[in-house]
Amino acid sequence: MASVGDTTEEQTGAVQANRHLRRAVDRCLGDGIRPARVAQALVRMAEAVASEVAEEGADYRTVSQQRLAEVPFGKECPCGRVYSEEHCYCSRCGEPLQRSVVPKVIPGRLQFEKRAGRGGIGVVYEAIDLSLGRRVAVKTLPGVTSQHDVARLRREAQALAAVSHRHLAAVYGFEVVHGTPMIIMQFVDGGTLADKIPLPLDVAIEVMLEITDAVQCLHTAGILHRDIKPRNIGFTRQGELKLLDFGLARIEDEVTMSGVPGHSIVGTPAYMSPEALSRAKANPAFDIWALSVVFYEMLTGCRPFAGEDREDLTKAIRGVRPQPIDDHLPGCDRHLQRYFEGAFHREPSRRPTSALQVSRQIQRLRPDAPVPV
Numbered sequence: 001m002a003s004v005g006d007t008t009e010e011q012t013g014a015v016q017a018n019r020h021l022r023r024a025v026d027r028c029l030g031d032g033i034r035p036a037r038v039a040q041a042l043v044r045m046a047e048a049v050a051s052e053v054a055e056e057g058a059d060y061r062t063v064s065q066q067r068l069a070e071v072p073f074g075k076e077c078p079c080g081r082v083y084s085e086e087h088c089y090c091s092r093c094g095e096p097l098q099r100s101v102v103p104k105v106i107p108g109r110l111q112f113e114k115r116a117g118r119g120g121i122g123v124v125y126e127a128i129d130l131s132l133g134r135r136v137a138v139k140t141l142p143g144v145t146s147q148h149d150v151a152r153l154r155r156e157a158q159a160l161a162a163v164s165h166r167h168l169a170a171v172y173g174f175e176v177v178h179g180t181p182m183i184i185m186q187f188v189d190g191g192t193l194a195d196k197i198p199l200p201l202d203v204a205i206e207v208m209l210e211i212t213d214a215v216q217c218l219h220t221a222g223i224l225h226r227d228i229k230p231r232n233i234g235f236t237r238q239g240e241l242k243l244l245d246f247g248l249a250r251i252e253d254e255v256t257m258s259g260v261p262g263h264s265i266v267g268t269p270a271y272m273s274p275e276a277l278s279r280a281k282a283n284p285a286f287d288i289w290a291l292s293v294v295f296y297e298m299l300t301g302c303r304p305f306a307g308e309d310r311e312d313l314t315k316a317i318r319g320v321r322p323q324p325i326d327d328h329l330p331g332c333d334r335h336l337q338r339y340f341e342g343a344f345h346r347e348p349s350r351r352p353t354s355a356l357q358v359s360r361q362i363q364r365l366r367p368d369a370p371v372p373v
Helices: 008-030 035-057 065-071 147-161 201-220 252-257 285-299 310-318 334-343 355-363
Strands: 110-118 123-129 134-140 171-177 180-186 234-235 241-243
Touching: 008 035, 035 110, 065 147, 065 171, 110 134, 123 234, 147 171, 147 180, 201 285, 285 355, 334 355
Parallel strands: none
Antiparallel strands: 110 123, 123 134, 134 180, 171 180, 234 241
């Protein structure tokens, strides 16, 4: 019911919105989607709209955040070091500096030290959290400019920050500086899995069990990673595994049930399933396939699908023509061969359906595992 203060125009708009939503709900129910899932999607959609309205009206900003517009851009050397605006040359290598997408310092919050890595859609910087004196990683997404996308990333960061697992890099915060979204995350400084492979089978099994546990935690929270690969699996200096880089993660219900497009190709092609490359709607099976590709690469140092170029690689994956594991590991256990035969089966229904199922199958590969009867 409209409140006393509602205008006729507002009442009419509310009636029309309710009518459209009711039709959408009826279509979802008619398609066999469970009422509880529809209700979840409606709640998240309402949160999404509220977030976008707040982003547009800047209702969430405090006075100190509004002053971020006054923080000058820093300068950056090709070697990655970040300097304040008055510097012209790098003190380390002498190269001339160019304007960075980040400031040198966000007063009271962050001091950017150097660029740590660059991906397809983001740039990661090593920084100091000035309020707590700890080192953090800051993933910047300079290509994300629309208010809708910034609001979506804010929701994504909030969702990830609510998920706690010892093998997930913690999310500490979210900022928008000069229009550039920044996700502040735990700094992981022990290298990545890509630096350590190939691994012996017993070690690879234990690493996989830790990764699958983290992925299952994400999926239980309704979050997809969508870019699982060795370079996104890091280690602390103490050797603890951390699943990294949630810049491509999506809240599952948003991708599949709200207005967010779910048919775009997102991720690294070599780790994508045939269905992902064919622009199917995102679902946990995308991550499950990538887990098996990572396991294969851990054992062999090679990926199961190869091609001279991206087109050849895509054809190999879509044709589900993996190179047999025993081509790389002659005489390997038959149970290991069967695992990959199932993991990369042409029929999706014949593959593992969850990270938990992958974990259980891999546990059976342990040398001390009981022999199936």
